Amino acid sequence: MGSAFHAKALARDGAKVRAMISLEMIGYFVDDPPRGPPLLGLVYPRNGRFIAIVGRWQDRALVRHLKTCFRGATDVQAVSYSGPAKYGVDLSDQRSYWAAGYPGIMVTDTAYLRSDHYHSPTDTADTLDYQRLAGVVDGVFSSVVHLANPD
Numbered sequence: 001m002g003s004a005f006h007a008k009a010l011a012r013d014g015a016k017v018r019a020m021i022s023l024e025m026i027g028y029f030v031d032d033p034p035r036g037p038p039l040l041g042l043v044y045p046r047n048g049r050f051i052a053i054v055g056r057w058q059d060r061a062l063v064r065h066l067k068t069c070f071r072g073a074t075d076v077q078a079v080s081y082s083g084p085a086k087y088g089v090d091l092s093d094q095r096s097y098w099a100a101g102y103p104g105i106m107v108t109d110t111a112y113l114r115s116d117h118y119h120s121p122t123d124t125a126d127t128l129d130y131q132r133l134a135g136v137v138d139g140v141f142s143s144v145v146h147l148a149n150p151d
Helices: 002-012 038-043 057-073 094-099 130-148
Strands: 020-024 050-056 077-083 104-108
Touching: 002 094, 020 094, 020 130, 050 057, 057 077, 057 104, 057 130, 094 104, 104 130
Parallel strands: 020 104, 050 077
Antiparallel strands: 050 104
């Protein structure tokens, strides 16, 4: 993976990285509830109109920070999860940065838990909600600005 190569190069060069933000499927929004373990429906929204900010337990402060930035920048509902990698926290490129010693989180629309189109020929531009997608971009932008300027 390109992310593994990049993370290793950063570590080799001694780069200081405040956070890696992985954008994993951020534009599919529906009224139907996400699929998955029943416990998800008890804790998270019962529709597919939210974005999830996901990280390891040790990155929970970063996850909370991003969720706060999202809430101040967009109307797209942001939920969060911090916990063990075995519960899907490691399903994207942030795991390459963890392996290199850097903090990282994933911003996701829950991918295959929400979309029947995930990684299929029907995963096309016309299935995306561009207004909400733009809201996710606003939330990520706000997060990056606040991480770059902590004061």
